[in-house]
Amino acid sequence: MKNIFCKGILSLVFTLVASTTSFAQNKSLKVGETLPENFWTTPLQVVNHPQKTISFNSDKNKLILLDFWATWCSACLKKFPEMEELKKKFSDKINIIAVTDQNRATIEKFFSSTNGQRYKSVLSVVDDKILHTMFPHTAVPFIVWIKDGKIINTTDGGQVNEQTIAEVLKNETSSLQTVIQIDRKRPLMLSENFELEKLSSIVGYSLFAKGRIRAIPFGSGFHRDGESVYGRQFTNFSLMNIYRGISYELFRQSGDKFSDKRLMNLTKNPEAIDFNTTTGGNFEKLYSIEYIVPKDEAINLYTRMLRYVNENSNYVASIEKKPVKCLVLRKTSNVDKMASKGGEPIGNILKSPFILRNVTLDFLLSALEATNDITTLPVIDETHYLGKVDLKFSSFQDLKSIQKELSAYDLELVEVVKELPMLVVKDKSY
Structure with missing residues (x-):
């Protein structure tokens, strides 16, 4: 694993540790507050940059957008190309920098992957504790807008565009809607x-x-x-x-x-x-x-x-019993031909052959219920079989072939009409 700090530059390490300790003591900041001096001077670890660390010292006269993100956030990744274009569009007037608390090794591995290669030009702060302490949030993407040494807004990523940036740069009335994220652990919107x-x-x-x-x-x-x-x-x-x-x-x-x-x-x-x-x-x-x-x-x-x-x-939803066509899974004999022989549980529906090993029949029922590709009908289990099973199908894409292969286990999947609980949603004026 690569070291977090540059090797051989001992004085830089001591400076970084001292600054980080001081920075971490800062309280979280709110919209309208002035940034402390060490926001500008503290070295921050980065990737996709010639140097291992940068600071914001040279950006004091720019509009700065901190773009908090994570590798698992598809909305963050989708926004990256637009962010890069906006940086080019407004040139030396702004700096948009991605920020993540994921470690350097994780981020470097991501940017070297097939998916990550598309974003390899994105400069990102990594292994961050400092900025996350100053600007706490519960979800990403989360954007912090900084201008003239102050936090002027916090928003979601969808509000970052050419219009909103131009408004802020020209000191015009902003159309930005402030987002102060809500903690799910407490009642929503309650003071x-x-x-x-x-x-x-x-x-x-x-x-x-x-x-x-x-x-x-x-x-x-x-x-x-x-x-x-x-x-x-x-x-x-x-x-x-x-x-x-x-x-x-x-x-x-x-x-x-x-x-x-x-x-x-x-x-x-x-x-x-x-x-x-x-x-x-x-x-x-x-x-x-x-x-x-x-x-x-x-x-x-x-x-x-x-x-x-x-x-x-304007709607009424209720759970009502309705006569509907469905598929019912039943045993055709008292002989148990599907009992599991043990081993590591497997439920492989993505490849052929389709193998179920040492799992319950629920896995088969869930696979049939999950998509309309095999059947559009509800599937009901009437086998009353509670044990673990081993089943194998040459493919899992065609209902007739599945029904045929189930017969080898003394099982049948037959279409019937049954009264089943259904979620029925109507207009109130229905």
């Missing part, structure tokens, strides 16, 4: 001052918002007490994805499994509540919800949460 109230505690809490909340990413969170979940968040989801998340838990509580094959979207405009949230746009159609119940009511969390979404949206 932090509430925690100072020693005689009060939250028993129940709810929030339902329409439109993108930039301060928190797409995702989900929980409030737990041990194994008990008494609160749930969904942020920047389509409304249908919120219904999916709630239904997954309600189906699980009843001993069933939810998939899109158990969904009936009967709304007049299905795309209004069910769309791809990762492609950008449709921000006004995103929803965020948080629902917290008293801890002794945790078992009813998702039932109450579903009712709450229905009450505050």
Whole structure:
């Protein structure tokens, strides 16, 4: 592994360690605050640069954008080429620098990979502790805007463009929307001052918002007490994805499994509540919800949460039994031809032959449910088989061939009509 510091330059090492120790003592900074002097002078480790360290000392008269990122953040990587073009466009007026707390070895390995080669011109601070302490955040990409020695804004990456940079450089009224990221561990949007109230505690809490909340990413969170979940968040989801998340838990509580094959979207405009949230746009159609119940009511969390979404949206979702076509997996004899012989568990559905070894039948059912390529029908297990199995299929792309090969294990996968619990979503005026 490469050393973090340049070898042989002992005085530089002592200087860096001393500066880092001093810097780490700084409190986190807020929009409008002036940067301390050692922000400009402290050496920072970098990659994709002739030197191992740089400082911001020569950038005092520029607009500086700190672009916090990570190798696993696809939105960060997607934005890199645009950031590089903006640096060229505004030349010596700005400096946009990527910042990550991942170590040098990890970042150098990434930039040498096939995917990372596309971004090898990106100068990045690595193994950072200093800037992350000064500008704490809960998600990336996160952009810190610095001008005239002050923090003028913090935003998400989507707001960095030619227009916003030009506005800031010309001291015009900025169209930037400040983003101060929210910690998922506490109730969303609730004032932090509430925690100072020693005689009060939250028993129940709810929030339902329409439109993108930039301060928190797409995702989900929980409030737990041990194994008990008494609160749930969904942020920047389509409304249908919120219904999916709630239904997954309600189906699980009843001993069933939810998939899109158990969904009936009967709304007049299905795309209004069910769309791809990762492609950008449709921000006004995103929803965020948080629902917290008293801890002794945790078992009813998702039932109450579903009712709450229905009450505050233009839709009604319910779980109803409906007669539907489905595939049922059954045993055709009392002979056990699929019992596992042991060994390391394997579930390989990406290659041929498709091998299941020392896993439950749930893996087979999940593979059939996961896509419409093999079947568009729900798949139900009526084997009542609880043990581990070994199964092998020459391929896993054609329903007829799968059915044929299942017969070797005295199993059948047959189409029937059954009454199944389904998630039914309708317009309120339906």
